Amino acid sequence: MSELTLSFVSNYNERVEPFMNGTIKAAGIEIIPTYSHPSETFWRQLKFQEFEVAEMSMSSYLIARSRGADMIALPVFPSRRFFHAEQSYHVDSGIKEPSDLNGKRIGVGEYQQTAALWARGILEHDFGVSQYKVRWYMERTEELSHGGATGFTPPPGISFNRIPPDKSMATMLVNHEIDVAPIAGHLSRAVNVIDRSTRIRAAEGDWSKVKPLFPDEISEARRFIAKHGFVPVNHTYIIRGDVYREHPDAAVKLYDAFVRAKTHAAETLLERIPDALVFGPEFLAMTRDVLGDDPFPYGIKANRAMLETLVDFSHEQGLTPQKMKIEELFAAETLRL
Amino acid sequence: MPKLRLSFISAFNERVDPLMRGEVQPEGIEIVPTYSHPSETFWRQLKFQEFEVGEMSMSSYLIARERGFDMIALPVFPSRRLFHTEFSYHTDSGIKKPEDLVGKRIGVGEYQQTAALWQRGILEHDFGVSQFKVHWYMERTEELSHGGATGFTPPPGISFQRIPPDKSMASMLVSNELDAAAINSPWKNTPNIISRSHRIPGTGVDPSKVKLLFGDRKAEGKRFFQKWGFLPVNHAYTIRGDIYKKYPWVAFNLYSAFVKAKAAFNAKLLDSIPSGLFFGTEYLAMTQEIFGADPYPYGVKANRKMLETLIDFSHEQGLTSKKAKIEELFAESTRDL
Numbered sequence: 001m002s003e004l005t006l007s008f009v010s011n012y013n014e015r016v017e018p019f020m021n022g023t024i025k026a027a028g029i030e031i032i033p034t035y036s037h038p039s040e041t042f043w044r045q046l047k048f049q050e051f052e053v054a055e056m057s058m059s060s061y062l063i064a065r066s067r068g069a070d071m072i073a074l075p076v077f078p079s080r081r082f083f084h085a086e087q088s089y090h091v092d093s094g095i096k097e098p099s100d101l102n103g104k105r106i107g108v109g110e111y112q113q114t115a116a117l118w119a120r121g122i123l124e125h126d127f128g129v130s131q132y133k134v135r136w137y138m139e140r141t142e143e144l145s146h147g148g149a150t151g152f153t154p155p156p157g158i159s160f161n162r163i164p165p166d167k168s169m170a171t172m173l174v175n176h177e178i179d180v181a182p183i184a185g186h187l188s189r190a191v192n193v194i195d196r197s198t199r200i201r202a203a204e205g206d207w208s209k210v211k212p213l214f215p216d217e218i219s220e221a222r223r224f225i226a227k228h229g230f231v232p233v234n235h236t237y238i239i240r241g242d243v244y245r246e247h248p249d250a251a252v253k254l255y256d257a258f259v260r261a262k263t264h265a266a267e268t269l270l271e272r273i274p275d276a277l278v279f280g281p282e283f284l285a286m287t288r289d290v291l292g293d294d295p296f297p298y299g300i301k302a303n304r305a306m307l308e309t310l311v312d313f314s315h316e317q318g319l320t321p322q323k324m325k326i327e328e329l330f331a332a333e334t335l336r337l
Numbered sequence: 338m339p340k341l342r343l344s345f346i347s348a349f350n351e352r353v354d355p356l357m358r359g360e361v362q363p364e365g366i367e368i369v370p371t372y373s374h375p376s377e378t379f380w381r382q383l384k385f386q387e388f389e390v391g392e393m394s395m396s397s398y399l400i401a402r403e404r405g406f407d408m409i410a411l412p413v414f415p416s417r418r419l420f421h422t423e424f425s426y427h428t429d430s431g432i433k434k435p436e437d438l439v440g441k442r443i444g445v446g447e448y449q450q451t452a453a454l455w456q457r458g459i460l461e462h463d464f465g466v467s468q469f470k471v472h473w474y475m476e477r478t479e480e481l482s483h484g485g486a487t488g489f490t491p492p493p494g495i496s497f498q499r500i501p502p503d504k505s506m507a508s509m510l511v512s513n514e515l516d517a518a519a520i521n522s523p524w525k526n527t528p529n530i531i532s533r534s535h536r537i538p539g540t541g542v543d544p545s546k547v548k549l550l551f552g553d554r555k556a557e558g559k560r561f562f563q564k565w566g567f568l569p570v571n572h573a574y575t576i577r578g579d580i581y582k583k584y585p586w587v588a589f590n591l592y593s594a595f596v597k598a599k600a601a602f603n604a605k606l607l608d609s610i611p612s613g614l615f616f617g618t619e620y621l622a623m624t625q626e627i628f629g630a631d632p633y634p635y636g637v638k639a640n641r642k643m644l645e646t647l648i649d650f651s652h653e654q655g656l657t658s659k660k661a662k663i664e665e666l667f668a669e670s671t672r673d674l
Contacts, residue, residue, distance in 0.1 A: 013612070014611050014612060082615075184618075217616060218619055221615065231615075265613065266613070269611055272611045273610065273614065274609050275351065276351065276352075276602075276603075276606055276621075276632070277620055277621060277624050278558065278624050278628065278632065279554060279555050279558065279623075279624065282554055283616075283620040283623075284614060286616070287616060290616075291615065295615065296613070
């Protein structure tokens, strides 16, 4: 019996890894995995549609679908963070708390990326920082950005600037040419060709003047969960339109494999905590106390509030001209999951 | 270029793995790695000396050297835990706090193992629980134990029993045939042929009656470290005597490689924390606040207090008849490191 073979691109993600490394198999489907940084994946996928199954930015997906891109998502959301809490600020900016961001210069990797969408939405709705009353500085160039691939223009009324190619969010923040930027993650992560803050790190700058906007991320996570009830999602997985039409049953088969891979990851989570943390079981208990036993629910039912918020934010931020309908975003076979 | 090939046995340890995987290569040496559970490794090494370089129990090493075994240690200590916080107790035992262990029945995997040595020493010196006023129940059989390989007999004055072969520490604790046992070790889910608690977990009884002796392991870890200044070590690495005598340069070369392997892991530590923990950065900061930036120092100098305590405990517990000299335990060229 000949199996369906599908090219598959994704970043390393512990909840997807058992699927990518073959521990978990989709029924009747063989995947050919490519590991790739999301910045590169989305650019390649939006611009060239290279892969048959791909990790995809939720925000870029909404935009691409509103412009007729031919792909369909699966309701799997293995990548979640508190993106708004990843901002750092320069101490000379006068910023003391998140609401002080009004009027400030804020760095952003890519204006339309999902992390930035969540950061703008949460800063606006929870901290009163209007996206129209700050100045945005975007790092990625047009040629290499996801916006370049989906035809991005800055929404009307937004103060939008580009970071010069010889600088990065990191260098501009440490030199106080901008006041705020989400650089914490960039500095610890692997270098990629799209993001300059991973390469131009300004190691010589005075980093003692750069502080996290939310110094207690655990408390902020607790507040966020109590108010919103979910952990923000940035990525999902899509099937290319031509593949989905030819093999509609692949949607449920892939979804099922994603679920089993996540279960496998949850069962091995404790033993994957580095013993250098010494208190692995205690830290895992702390996380579960804040986020519950499954912070990564899959399926549309369990994610409706999150998806509605995402669709609302995308529309009110001028990234999509009308609100996308959740039912149209996901493969029909998965709508009841 | 020709290299000396050396067989090398160790459990997976994140600080050693770059060496075992070949990411870090010792000068002049090619390692042939065998991954093995410590229970099996030490038994094989002490009984058959199969490997030229191997992980070794510190306590069994002190005993074996006193009895003339021909091997020499390197001052590398990548395996450390708060062993005394791994005790659980049965709630019907009347135990409320560690001091209440006096007079109780305590399970121990192997009487002479380093974890048990630390547990007895810390309970005695910090909590007033005399090792002579409790009843010890050992799980491993004589044939399969490290003590069997080094000629163990229970020290005079110790109340020593063996757990019947159809039972285990875990099964006896849940049925309150034992009052306390160190069953909370990270190895509990890793089957091996020497230890039984993973295979005979106890059934048909109420597991909610088993509780951690130290309800707040972080607080106890902090207290311990403030008093003693180190994280207890259970394993080092040894070179077989015939190899060390023929190739004395191997000791320093291997030591340097262990140091590089640890540094390689530390550089990736933050990225190796599962994203499912969410607050990895915060948790790592909490751990470092308690234990400092490097809880796993290598070298004799940085470990003198820990080694002296280990030697003292071994001697006062009757496992060694005289106190070993630190200088005689480690390869000559590594003593001043």
